[in-house]
Amino acid sequence: xxxxxxxxxxxxxxxxxxxxxxxxxxxxxxxxxxxxxxxxxxxxxxxxxxxxxxxxxxxxxxxxxxxxxxxxxxxxxxxxxxxxxxxxxxxxxxxxxxxxxxxxxxxxxxx
Amino acid sequence: xxxxxxxxxxxxxxxxxxxxxxxxxxxxxxxxxxxxxxxxxxxxxxxxxxxxxxxxxxxxxxxxxxxxxxxxxxxxxxxxxxxxxxxxxxxxxxxxxxxxxxxxxxxxxxx
DNA sequence: TCAACACTTAAGTTGCAGCTTAAGTATCTG
DNA sequence: CAGATACTTAAGCTGCAACTTAAGTGTTGA
Numbered sequence: 001x002x003x004x005x006x007x008x009x010x011x012x013x014x015x016x017x018x019x020x021x022x023x024x025x026x027x028x029x030x031x032x033x034x035x036x037x038x039x040x041x042x043x044x045x046x047x048x049x050x051x052x053x054x055x056x057x058x059x060x061x062x063x064x065x066x067x068x069x070x071x072x073x074x075x076x077x078x079x080x081x082x083x084x085x086x087x088x089x090x091x092x093x094x095x096x097x098x099x100x101x102x103x104x105x106x107x108x109x110x111x
Numbered sequence: 112x113x114x115x116x117x118x119x120x121x122x123x124x125x126x127x128x129x130x131x132x133x134x135x136x137x138x139x140x141x142x143x144x145x146x147x148x149x150x151x152x153x154x155x156x157x158x159x160x161x162x163x164x165x166x167x168x169x170x171x172x173x174x175x176x177x178x179x180x181x182x183x184x185x186x187x188x189x190x191x192x193x194x195x196x197x198x199x200x201x202x203x204x205x206x207x208x209x210x211x212x213x214x215x216x217x218x219x220x221x222x
Numbered sequence: 223t224c225a226a227c228a229c230t231t232a233a234g235t236t237g238c239a240g241c242t243t244a245a246g247t248a249t250c251t252g
Numbered sequence: 253c254a255g256a257t258a259c260t261t262a263a264g265c266t267g268c269a270a271c272t273t274a275a276g277t278g279t280t281g282a
Contacts, residue, residue: 007128007131012239014122020195023199027203027206028206032258034258045259045262046241048259049239049241053240066249066258067250068258068259073199075200075203075207082200085193088135088184089186095138123269129270145228153272154272156230157271157272160271177280178227178228179229
């Protein structure tokens, strides 16, 4: 059960299109910093800073071998975010369904 | 098929604990601005500003009747966020599963 | 009619996110 | 060992997010 601050970090990390592009790339497999940077129109230090945000959120881990840092997506924070969304979306939709029933009962069910 | 900017807005809106608390409240049913503000330790204008972020993201809609503004959670942006997460988490986990298979084949399956 | 209520608008402060350039530090490769 | 590669560190800039207080506006109930 993810702490509030963990969700803060994960949602914030995913709120930037450059970082989501990095996550999309990593969802297809590990990648080096340069590979993550390649499609992005910004300097390498900027990419490294985005990577820092992703790592601090736990969404991405990395290890350096030789001069190459290899990055990987971590499943747990993605699951925590999905659980939070799913729970509250489900609440909402259950309620909307019931509302539909109530309106049907009040005004007559549609054919 | 949510545009990138829409996902930006939705993730950003959900990256704040006060705003998530508002969304949690609204997932249980419509509420007035004062009701949303009640559990939050901040001024009413601050709450209204958070509400503005939620509305600009499409997550929340509101209408004013008399002097009361009633707010509702909208399902579509929640679904869009959930779809994005689910898609990339699924990619990741499919890959991790295959990796497990490969490791099993290479090093011998665990008993 | 007038005071309480439920916001709303305006204006200002503070801090930090998201870049930049410049100058490092290791690690390979020929 | 020199030059290319793959980051890394440092420092500084700009804009906007997240509040605040103060002063509105329109609505309602006694």
